[in-house]
Amino acid sequence: MSSTPVTWFEIGSNRPDEAQRFYSELFGWSFEEQGGPGGSYRQTAAGGERGIGGAIRGTGSATDNYAIFYAQVTDVAQTCRHAEAAGGTVLAAPVTTPTGLVHARLRDPSGNLLGVFTPPAEG
Numbered sequence: 693m694s695s696t697p698v699t700w701f702e703i704g705s706n707r708p709d710e711a712q713r714f715y716s717e718l719f720g721w722s723f724e725e726q727g728g729p730g731g732s733y734r735q736t737a738a739g740g741e742r743g744i745g746g747a748i749r750g751t752g753s754a755t756d757n758y759a760i761f762y763a764q765v766t767d768v769a770q771t772c773r774h775a776e777a778a779g780g781t782v783l784a785a786p787v788t789t790p791t792g793l794v795h796a797r798l799r800d801p802s803g804n805l806l807g808v809f810t811p812p813a814e815g
Contacts, residue, residue, distance in 0.1 A: 700762035700809070701738075701746035708732050708750040715748070723748065760797070762807035768794045771808045775800075 705711035712734055715721045723734040732750035737743075751757060765771045768786040775798045776782060783805070784797035792812030799805055 696763050696765055698761050699744050699764045701744060702760050703748045704751045704756060704758040705748055706751045706754050706757060708734060708748050711748045758805055760805040760807050762809050765808045765810060768796050768808050768810050772796050772798065
């Protein structure tokens with residue numbers, strides 16, 4: 693059994709209002725705007741206790757649309773090195789947010805996007 697859970701997803705859409713309406717109607721998900729300057733970021737608890745959380749991020753155009761899952765890891769930089777050794781590509785190097793969350797975006801050898809993150813330290 694793996695110790696690397698998939699704990700977040702993100703849907704990039706150049707029409708975030710339409711995407712939010714679709715997922716709200718399809719699955720009953722509710723969203724809360726968390727965006728700051730420069731864009732919309734609408735978070736959802738999705739499946740509640742049985743599912744993972746996620747968000748819809750506003751993008752600039754239809755060519756920027758995407759869907760991605762995030763795996764929670766203990767060391768983002770080390771995971772990026774392992775991904776490259778396994779044939780993947782680091783698209784966005786590790787970044788630490790003001791809250792302490794560390795994340796990076798990768799591409800697997802077949803071209804799929806995935807993300808890795810370490811949550812902020814509790815305390």
